[in-house]
Amino acid sequence: MRHRFRGMSGMQGPCWQTARFRIDLSRPRVMGIVNLTPDSFSDGGRLTTVAAALSHCERLIREGADILDLGAESTRPGSPPLPEAEERTRLLPVLRETLRLGVPVSVDSYKPAVMRAALDLGADIVNDVWALRQPGALEVVAAHGSCGVCLMHMHGEPVTMQAAPMTGDAVPQVAAFLADRVATLRGSGVDAARIVVDPGIGFGKTVEQNFALLARQPELRAAGQPLLVGWSRKSSLGAVTGLAVADRLVPSVAAALLAVERGARVLRVHDVAATVAALRVHAATISQASDAAFTAS
Numbered sequence: 001m002r003h004r005f006r007g008m009s010g011m012q013g014p015c016w017q018t019a020r021f022r023i024d025l026s027r028p029r030v031m032g033i034v035n036l037t038p039d040s041f042s043d044g045g046r047l048t049t050v051a052a053a054l055s056h057c058e059r060l061i062r063e064g065a066d067i068l069d070l071g072a073e074s075t076r077p078g079s080p081p082l083p084e085a086e087e088r089t090r091l092l093p094v095l096r097e098t099l100r101l102g103v104p105v106s107v108d109s110y111k112p113a114v115m116r117a118a119l120d121l122g123a124d125i126v127n128d129v130w131a132l133r134q135p136g137a138l139e140v141v142a143a144h145g146s147c148g149v150c151l152m153h154m155h156g157e158p159v160t161m162q163a164a165p166m167t168g169d170a171v172p173q174v175a176a177f178l179a180d181r182v183a184t185l186r187g188s189g190v191d192a193a194r195i196v197v198d199p200g201i202g203f204g205k206t207v208e209q210n211f212a213l214l215a216r217q218p219e220l221r222a223a224g225q226p227l228l229v230g231w232s233r234k235s236s237l238g239a240v241t242g243l244a245v246a247d248r249l250v251p252s253v254a255a256a257l258l259a260v261e262r263g264a265r266v267l268r269v270h271d272v273a274a275t276v277a278a279l280r281v282h283a284a285t286i287s288q289a290s291d292a293a294f295t296a297s
């Protein structure tokens, strides 16, 4: 088993503590999306067997994914909730296999029983679009002691969120929500190093609000935690480019890079290879910028 993160002793900068790995966030990390769903908005119905899912995960890792995010229920606007038993049936057999791949594995679920089952199997991270607001969810994460958690902002719920999106300036509202959720978790004994936050692009927000969250992303630092963002193939990118979901690679990579420029530390993406290539360009630029600064001083 390869361990990309464990054993990185002397890690000084930002990091994300997860069940098996302490992820160094001094450089941006790529979280590869693995949708085990029949109905996800951009890639549903592709990974219908454990073998297909596993081979997709292996491909994402070859392309440079630092983290895998397994989701069994679509949260696209209008999607109905999935029964818990069905979510477990889709998720757990794939999780069991992917935990052998040597990278942190995140589970995209808001149901406490599914989170508990995934953590019992050894999942590293809970990625919750409800930010642990479902009854019992916070207790599951707090009781675990070391898993990582991503707290995402969502206005309303998937079934109705786009029918009645947020009103007013989304940025301070999202920042306050995330800061409040972080404080609640900290108050329940969850160590700050375990927590990242996410503005929830597309979750009950207008196109303008989503882009305000990108333009003014540094204001979200008020939550005091590393930022994860998920722009990949989202409809706001379609709204400003006119491109169909299958053609949103370039806008997705552009948004990811803009987010990194504004401080994002984890990018949740479908297209890992292209995102990793863009990040290499970013890293090469950053290294020259700091060299220049060093030479000048």
Ligand code: HH2
Residues within 6 Å of the ligand: 033, 035, 037, 039, 040, 041, 042, 071, 073, 074, 075, 076, 108, 127, 128, 129, 150, 152, 198, 200, 201, 228, 229, 230, 231, 268
């Ligand atoms: N977006 C989606 C699902 N989970 N989790 C986080 N933390 N941040 C996000 O932006 C986010 C998320 C929706 O995207 P996708 O998984 O591609 O689609 P679907 O929900 O239809 O499966």
